[in-house]
Amino acid sequence: MPLIEIADVRHVVGQAGARRVVLDELDVRLDEQRIGVVGANGSGKSTFARLLNGLVLPTAGRVVVGGFDTRSHGRDVRRRVGFCFTDPDAQIVMPTVAEDVAFGLQRRGRDRAEIDATVRRALTDVGLDHLADSPAHSLSGGEKQLLALCSVLVTEPDLLVLDEPTTLLDLRNAARIAEVVAGLRQQVVLVTHQLDLLDAYDRVLVFDQGRLVADDTPAAAVAAYRALMA
Amino acid sequence: MSDLALYLPGRSVVHRTAPGVKLALLAVLGVALVWLREPWQIALAAALVAVGYAASGLGPGVVVRQLRVLVWFLLALGLYQLWASGWERAAVVVGSIVVLVLAAGLVTLTTRTTDLTATLTRACRPLRRLGVDPDRVGLLVALGIRAVPQVVTIATEVRDAQRARGVVFAPRAYVVAVVVRSLRTAELLGDALVARGLDD
Numbered sequence: 281m282p283l284i285e286i287a288d289v290r291h292v293v294g295q296a297g298a299r300r301v302v303l304d305e306l307d308v309r310l311d312e313q314r315i316g317v318v319g320a321n322g323s324g325k326s327t328f329a330r331l332l333n334g335l336v337l338p339t340a341g342r343v344v345v346g347g348f349d350t351r352s353h354g355r356d357v358r359r360r361v362g363f364c365f366t367d368p369d370a371q372i373v374m375p376t377v378a379e380d381v382a383f384g385l386q387r388r389g390r391d392r393a394e395i396d397a398t399v400r401r402a403l404t405d406v407g408l409d410h411l412a413d414s415p416a417h418s419l420s421g422g423e424k425q426l427l428a429l430c431s432v433l434v435t436e437p438d439l440l441v442l443d444e445p446t447t448l449l450d451l452r453n454a455a456r457i458a459e460v461v462a463g464l465r466q467q468v469v470l471v472t473h474q475l476d477l478l479d480a481y482d483r484v485l486v487f488d489q490g491r492l493v494a495d496d497t498p499a500a501a502v503a504a505y506r507a508l509m510a
Numbered sequence: 511m512s513d514l515a516l517y518l519p520g521r522s523v524v525h526r527t528a529p530g531v532k533l534a535l536l537a538v539l540g541v542a543l544v545w546l547r548e549p550w551q552i553a554l555a556a557a558l559v560a561v562g563y564a565a566s567g568l569g570p571g572v573v574v575r576q577l578r579v580l581v582w583f584l585l586a587l588g589l590y591q592l593w594a595s596g597w598e599r600a601a602v603v604v605g606s607i608v609v610l611v612l613a614a615g616l617v618t619l620t621t622r623t624t625d626l627t628a629t630l631t632r633a634c635r636p637l638r639r640l641g642v643d644p645d646r647v648g649l650l651v652a653l654g655i656r657a658v659p660q661v662v663t664i665a666t667e668v669r670d671a672q673r674a675r676g677v678v679f680a681p682r683a684y685v686v687a688v689v690v691r692s693l694r695t696a697e698l699l700g701d702a703l704v705a706r707g708l709d710d
C-alpha cells in the first residue's frame with residue numbers, strides 16, 4: 281500500500297477579510313487498505329480528499345503519497361492516485377462511453393489496438409460493454425458513475441480516492457458502485473454518508489469543522505460521529 | 511433533443527468515408543455557402559446534403575431533431591430578412607444556415623469523436639510552429655461536443671425549476687441561472703481533467 285503522509289496540514293481559503301480555515305492541525309499517516317471518511321456537510325471531507333491527489337495544495341504542511349510530495353510532484357502523484365467525484369456528469373469528459381474510458385490511456389501514449397482491447401475489458405468488468413458506443417449523456421445516473429469509476433480504474437491507480445460516489449444514486453446503483461469498490465485490490469479512501477459501507481473498513485476518520493476529531497475502527501468512529509451529530 | 515450531433519454507429523458509405531475527407535468537404539461547403547447568392551444554388555447545396563443523409567441511413571428523424579433546436583431562431587431570422595431584404599435573401603440566409611448545420615451534423619453523426627479529433631490534431635500539426643498545441647485543439651473539440659448535451663440539460667432543468675415555482679417569463683433570471691450552473695459544471699470538469707492526467 282502506498283503510504284499517505286499528511287504532516288501538520290492547515291488549509292485556508294478566501295481573500296483577506298473573508299478567510300476561512302477549512303482544515304487545521306491535520307497530522308496523520310495512513311497505510312491501511314480501506315480507509316473511510318465521514319463528517320457533516322462542510323466539515324472538510326472533500327478538501328481532505330482533494331489533498332490526496334494534489335487537486336488542493338495545503339496552505340501549510342505537507343502531503344506525501346507513495347513517497348511523492350503533492351506540491352513538487354503533482355503529476356507523479358496523480359498517475360498513482362485515481363479520483364472519483366460525486367457528480368458523475370462533471371467527470372465524464374468525452375462524448376461517448378468508450379471514448380471516455382480511452383481518454384486516460386491515450387494520454388499515456390498507448391497504441392490504438394491496445395487501447396481498444398483494454399477499454400473493452402474495463403467496460404466488461406463493470407458491466408457496461410453493451411453501451412460502449414452510446415453517448416455518455418444518454419446513460420442513467422448509476423451507469424454514469426460506473427463509467428466514471430471505470431475510466432479511473434482503467435489507468436490502474438495504486439490508490440483510489442472516492443468523494444461521496446453514491447450520494448446522488450439510488451440504493452441499487454449505490455450498491456453496484458459499492459460492490460465494484462469492495463472488489464478492488466487497490467488502497468481505497470472513501471468519503472461517504474452511507475455508514476454501512478464502512479463496516480469492513482480498516483480505519484475510519486471523522487471530521488468536524490475542519491478538524492480530525494476521531495480516528496478509529498469503523499464501529500468506534502461511527503459511534504463518535506453519531507454522538508457528534510446528536 | 512439532447513441527442514443532437516453525436517456519433518450514431520453505422521456501416522454506411524458515409525460512416526466509412528475517411529474523417530479527413532468529410533471534414534474537407536464540410537470546409538469546402540462552408541466556404542462555398544458564403545459566396546452563394548441565389549436560392550437555386552442553396553437548393554443545390556441542400557440537395558447534396560440530402561443525398562449524404564440518404565446514403566448515411568440515419569433517417570429523417572435525425573434531421574428533424576437537429577433543426578428543432580434552431581426552429582425559433584431560424585423563424586425570427588427568416589422573418590427579419592423577409593421584412594428587411596425580401597424573400598430571396600431570407601431563403602438564402604436561412605437556407606445556408608440549415609444546410610451548414612445539417613452538413614456539420616452529418617459529419618459528427620457518422621464519425622467517432624476520437625477519429626474526428628485525431629484528424630483535426632493531424633491537420634493542426636503545421637500550426638505547431640505558431641505556438642498552437644494540436645492535441646489541445648483536438649481535446650477542445652471533444653470537450654465542446656461533450657458540453658452541448660450538458661448545457662441543453664442544464665437549460666431544461668433551469669426552465670423546469672422556474673416553472674415549478676410558478677415563474678412564467680424571467681429571461682434574466684433564466685440566463686443567469688444557466689450561466690452560473692454551466693460555469694460550475696465547467697469548473698468541476700476542469701478538476702476532473704486534472705485528476706485524470708491532463709497535465710501528464
Ligand SMILES: Nc1ncnc2c1ncn2[C@@H]1O[C@H](COP(=O)(O)OP(=O)(O)O)[C@@H](O)[C@H]1O
Pocket residue numbers: 293294300302319320321322323324325326327328
Ligand atoms: N475553494 C474554496 N473556496 C471557498 N470555500 C471553500 C473552498 N473549498 C472549501 N470551502 C469551504 O470549506 C468548507 C469545507 O468544504 P468541503 O471540504 O467541501 O467539506 P465537505 O466535503 O465535508 O462538505 C465548506 O464550508 C466550503 O464552503
Ligand SMILES: [Mg+2]
Pocket residue numbers: 325326327443444
Ligand atoms: Mg464534499
